[in-house]
Amino acid sequence: MPTATVHAWNDTGWRHDGAHARLIAFDLDNTLAVSKQPMKPDMTVRIEALTELMPVAIVTGGGRELVISQVLDVLGPRADLSNLHVMPAGGSSYYRWREGAWRLEYERTLSARDRDAAILSLTRRARELGMWPEHPWGEPIEDRGSQITFSALGQLAPIEEKRRWDPDDTKKRRLVAAVAGDLGHLRVRAGGYTSVDVSAGNTDKAFALRELAGRLGIGTGDIIFVGDRMTPGGNDYPAAQAGAIALQVTGPQDTVRLCDILLPLLGGEPVRQDG
The missing domain is CATH 3.30.1240.20 (Eukaryotic phosphomannomutase, cap domain)
Structure with a gap:
C-alpha cells in the first residue's frame, strides 16, 4: 500500500478537509479509552454528541465484547445508536443497530x-x-x-x-x-x-473503511480516522493508507480535546463543561 499523510490531532492543516467529513471513525484502546477500561464520562458525552451529528464508527483490533464493555455499556440515551458502526477484530466483522438490536452485517470468520x-x-x-x-x-x-x-x-x-x-x-x-x-x-x-x-487475508483497518464507505455511499476521503498508532507499521496506519483524513492522538485526553474541535467544525454544539 502507498505511504499516507498523518496529521497530529492539533495541527490546523486537516481542518479545511475535515469540515466536509461525512463520517468520524475511532480506534478504541488508548484512543477512546485506556486499554480494556470503559470510556470516561468526558469522552462518553462527546461521542454521544457526535452520534447526534453524523455517523461514527469504532474500528478496533479488540473483540466485540470489549466494544460492549468499553463503549456501548457506558453510552447514555442521548446516543443515536443508528449512527454508530461497530467494527471489531480489526474490521473483520461489522455490526449495526437495526430494529432495536445489534445486527451482524458481515463477518470474515476464520475456518x-x-x-x-x-x-x-x-x-x-x-x-x-x-x-x-x-x-x-x-x-x-x-x-x-x-x-x-x-x-x-x-x-x-x-x-x-x-x-x-x-x-x-x-x-x-x-x-x-x-x-x-x-x-x-x-x-x-x-x-x-x-x-x-x-x-x-487483506483484512485490516483499510479494508474496514473501504467496506464501510461503500455501504454508506461515501468515499474514504470523506472519513476522519482517529488513532494512537499511526506511524508506518502501526495498526491504525492502514486507515491513513486507505485515504482517510488521519489524525494521530497520544491517548484519550487528546481525543477529548479533538472532539471539542470537531463538534463545532462539523456544525454541532460544543459540549458544556458540566456535561
Missing part, C-alpha cells in the same frame, strides 16, 4: 483449520523468540472467531507494562515476520502495544 494453524504458529514462534510470557496477566492467546490475537504479556496486562515491552515495535515485527512465513494465505500484523493479530 477451524486456520484458527488452529494460527494458534500453533503464534505459540511456537513466540516461544522460539523468547516472547512467550511465563506469568501473563490473563490469557496470551485469544480466539475472536474472525481473528486470533497473541498478547505478549497477557490480555489483561497493565497499560504501563504494555508500553514498556516493545516501544519501537522491534519484537512485534520479528514475530509478525516469523508467523507470516508459516501462514502465507492469512493476514498477520502488529496490533496494539504487545499484540500480534492473525485474520483472513
Whole structure:
C-alpha cells in the first residue's frame, strides 16, 4: 500500500478537509479509552454528541465484547445508536443497530483449520523468540472467531507494562515476520502495544473503511480516522493508507480535546463543561 499523510490531532492543516467529513471513525484502546477500561464520562458525552451529528464508527483490533464493555455499556440515551458502526477484530466483522438490536452485517470468520494453524504458529514462534510470557496477566492467546490475537504479556496486562515491552515495535515485527512465513494465505500484523493479530487475508483497518464507505455511499476521503498508532507499521496506519483524513492522538485526553474541535467544525454544539 502507498505511504499516507498523518496529521497530529492539533495541527490546523486537516481542518479545511475535515469540515466536509461525512463520517468520524475511532480506534478504541488508548484512543477512546485506556486499554480494556470503559470510556470516561468526558469522552462518553462527546461521542454521544457526535452520534447526534453524523455517523461514527469504532474500528478496533479488540473483540466485540470489549466494544460492549468499553463503549456501548457506558453510552447514555442521548446516543443515536443508528449512527454508530461497530467494527471489531480489526474490521473483520461489522455490526449495526437495526430494529432495536445489534445486527451482524458481515463477518470474515476464520475456518477451524486456520484458527488452529494460527494458534500453533503464534505459540511456537513466540516461544522460539523468547516472547512467550511465563506469568501473563490473563490469557496470551485469544480466539475472536474472525481473528486470533497473541498478547505478549497477557490480555489483561497493565497499560504501563504494555508500553514498556516493545516501544519501537522491534519484537512485534520479528514475530509478525516469523508467523507470516508459516501462514502465507492469512493476514498477520502488529496490533496494539504487545499484540500480534492473525485474520483472513487483506483484512485490516483499510479494508474496514473501504467496506464501510461503500455501504454508506461515501468515499474514504470523506472519513476522519482517529488513532494512537499511526506511524508506518502501526495498526491504525492502514486507515491513513486507505485515504482517510488521519489524525494521530497520544491517548484519550487528546481525543477529548479533538472532539471539542470537531463538534463545532462539523456544525454541532460544543459540549458544556458540566456535561
